[in-house]
Amino acid sequence: MxxxxxxxxxxxxxxxxxxxxxxxxxxxxxxxxxxxxxxxxxxxxxxxxxxxxxxxxxxxxxxxxxxxxxxxxxxxxxxxxxxxxxxxxxxxxxxxxxxxxxxxxxxxxxxxxxxxxxxxxxxxxxxxxxxxxxxxxxxxDGAGGAGGVDGLRLGDLSGLANTVADLVGGAITIEDPQSRVLAYSRMDHEPDPMRRLTILGQEVPRWRVVELRESGFFQTLWNTDDVVRRPADDRYAERLAVAVRHGSEVLGSIWAAADGRPLAEDAVAALRTAGRAAVPHLSHHRTWGRAATRAREGAVHALLAGSTQAAHDVGIVRGRPYAVMVAEVYEGREPAPGDVVQRVLDVLALQAAAYRPGCVTARSGRRLYTLVPAADGETDPARTLLATARSVPRGVVFAGAGPVVTDLAQLPVSREAAELVVRVLGERAARLPAAGAGSQVASYAEVAAEAAVLRLLDRVEPLWGALSGPVHAMLEHDRAHGARYGESVAGYLDAFGDTAAAARHLNVHPNTLRYRLRRARELFGVDLADPAVRLLADVGLRLGRRDG
Missing domain, CATH: 3.40.1390.20 (HprK N-terminal domain-like)
Known part of the structure; x- marks a missing residue:
């Protein structure tokens, strides 16, 4: 070159x-x-x-x-x-x-x-x-900025929104090209319904986006350098909007709404200037926002894996106790679509940020990991945050919190415990569908026994696959023929031998259940009167549920 x-x-x-x-x-x-x-x-x-x-x-x-x-x-x-x-x-x-x-x-x-x-x-x-x-x-900056919005730290979109709000005399929302909210100005008055919906949902409602698209508003906005006006109507206050573009690339838009009083006389000129001044801020956000997020999440995952070198990069304080919370998103009992997962994780991350200063989060697939700082002597710092996970809309969340650790090198211990809690809740939902229809949360102390069983089963599983016997034969028969002997035996064991209770849970007549148990004994030798067989059946059926 x-x-x-x-x-x-x-x-x-x-x-x-x-x-x-x-x-x-x-x-x-x-x-x-x-x-x-x-x-x-x-x-x-x-x-x-x-x-x-x-x-x-x-x-x-x-x-x-x-x-x-x-x-x-x-x-x-x-x-x-x-x-x-x-x-x-x-x-x-x-x-x-x-x-x-x-x-x-x-x-x-x-x-x-x-x-x-x-x-x-x-x-x-x-x-x-x-x-x-x-x-x-x-x-x-060296040229003196533009219209009074210079002097901001690069990428400070909230500061930009507040500064522009002072210039235009209204409420400001900065959005990306997909109508997602990047920042909004402080609210001096009660916002109109559209601004409230947009801020709460962190994006313009989909029906409103369709309305603006079909009316030709977006086409006009994206194809002009000037301010576009949307007059007030019976529902919403007057809006002004300007596209923020770098050359031919649209970086986003700035919206001004009347905020309890008419917009300033020179609002159009001020917003036009703000659209030019916003270019480096939105460009920085686009370039570094995602990169910084990836780097930050990578540092959090490194901490969760046992490396303490990145603690300073994510704001973790050495010597302060932390607990790890893990939340996993489903839709019913099935994996949720990707867009649902991301929306739910967005809400969970916002809840964590608002819950307590010092909380840091990182995503991994359908999971959100949160490091929750604990006060001196606090043993369950994530309890309130766990409770809020129950109310997340549109998805089913299994969330668990690990124990508090005082050494950052022990964060993997808390993480592994929290992951075990999520597995326990997932297996509960699979085993007891009626009880697991909604979001479930728990701390490690609340499910310690079931978590210990999972650890034991993890160790036993390789050995179990190398063995054979009555329970293996029964499970293989069920897989090959679609039979329900294993399900019947599991229901009977879960009900502690109460045939009537087990039949109600399985939604069959007690005589049907008795017949299946008798046939399991006759066909495969699964005699539930034998304590050793009961133990093997419980272990084998729990492992069997893992692979369907």
Whole structure:
């Protein structure tokens, strides 16, 4: 890649400013011989292998992302020296496992170009997007901002919403292109019904989206740079909306609604300016919001696996006691569709964030893991949070909390216990459908005996598969012929030998149950009068339920 440049900027955003604006934990400054106050003109992907003629190569003021170059590679020193001769402000390389060698460090200290490394887990596309977004934001700030919304921390959408609300004299909602709420301004007055529904649901109601689409409102909004007005009607206050776009890409929209009083006279002009000023904020959100979420959730999962190195990155306080709560989403007794799972997990994560300062969450498939901080002497910090999981709409939730641990290295113990609780609740629902029709929650102490049984069955299962006997024969017959001998024996055992109670649970006549039990004894030798057979039947039937 041949890069032409000028003698570089005398002022403008500095490397330090860009590094302060991108997500923490993205880049590390290894050596900065001139400090990080050097001005930056642009950020580009750089392939050293494409350079042929150093006479025409200039990179003054550029940050070069050296794709494919690791600091420990033999080429690293040559790449750094070439960037230094070209006047680059900085060069970024992949850190790798070993880190930079002595020769590279010495070359960096003798030159003028800063050496940075990209941390593991960060892609070049994300680094490029983050640095360029920071560059755009810094240039806008250096130009004095736009209409009074400058000075905000990059990506502070809530601050942006409140600032724009002051400018237009109304209530502001910032949405993504799918009409999901990204931020909203503080509420000084009771919101109208549509704003209330949108904020509570964290998205515009689907019927309202259809209405706006079919009326042509969205088509107009997405195809103009100007403000679009929707007059007040009998139901809702007046709305103004402007699309936020970067080139041809729509990043989202800003909506203003009359908030207990008419909008300001210059509301249209203020909202038009806000649409331009919001570009770096929404661009940053799009680039880093998802990446930061993935990095944060990865750090939480690392903690749950026993690594304590990421505690600071997610706000976990060393020495403070925590308990782990696990919630798993179903729809009835069947796995829920993906959109239902995500909506329920969104609600659970919001409940956790509102429950207690310091709660952190991470998702994994249909599960949400929550680290709940405990007060001194508190043994069940997640009890209230567990109770709220019962009321989550649209899904069935099995949620369990593990015991409190005082050492972060013991978080896996609490996690495993919470996962066992979820399994216990799931097996209860499978075994007793009438009792398990809705969401179920419990702490480990409440199901300790059943959890211990699950642990034992996990150990026994491999041995059981290698054995044979009456119970094995009965289960194999049921699978092959669709018979219900095993179900009948399990019902009888669960009812402690009370034939009438077992028959009611199985929804059969007591004589039918007695017949099945007698045939199980005659055909397979499952004699429930024998304590050893009863034990084997209970173990085998519990394991049998695992594979259907």
């Amino acid at each position: 041949h890069l032409s440049g000028t003698d570089g900027p005398d002022h403008g955003p500095t490397l330090a400013q860009l590094l302060a604006l991108i997500a923490a934990g993205t880049l590390d400054v290894v050596v900065a011989p001139r400090g990080t106050g050097v001005p930056v003109s642009d950020v580009v992907l750089h392939d050293p292998g494409e350079e042929r003629d150093e006479e025409v190569w200039a990179a003054t003021g550029l940050v070069l992302l050296a794709v494919g170059v690791e600091v420990a590679s033999p080429d690293a020193v040559d790449v750094l020296r070439a960037a230094d001769r070209a006047g680059a402000a900085a060069v970024v390389m992949r850190r790798g496992v070993r880190g930079p060698g002595t020769a590279l460090l010495e070359a960096a200290e003798r030159g003028r170009t800063a050496l940075l490394t990209r941390r593991p887990g960060q892609g070049w596309t994300e680094v490029l997007g983050g640095l360029r977004t920071a560059l755009v934001h810094s240039v806008a």
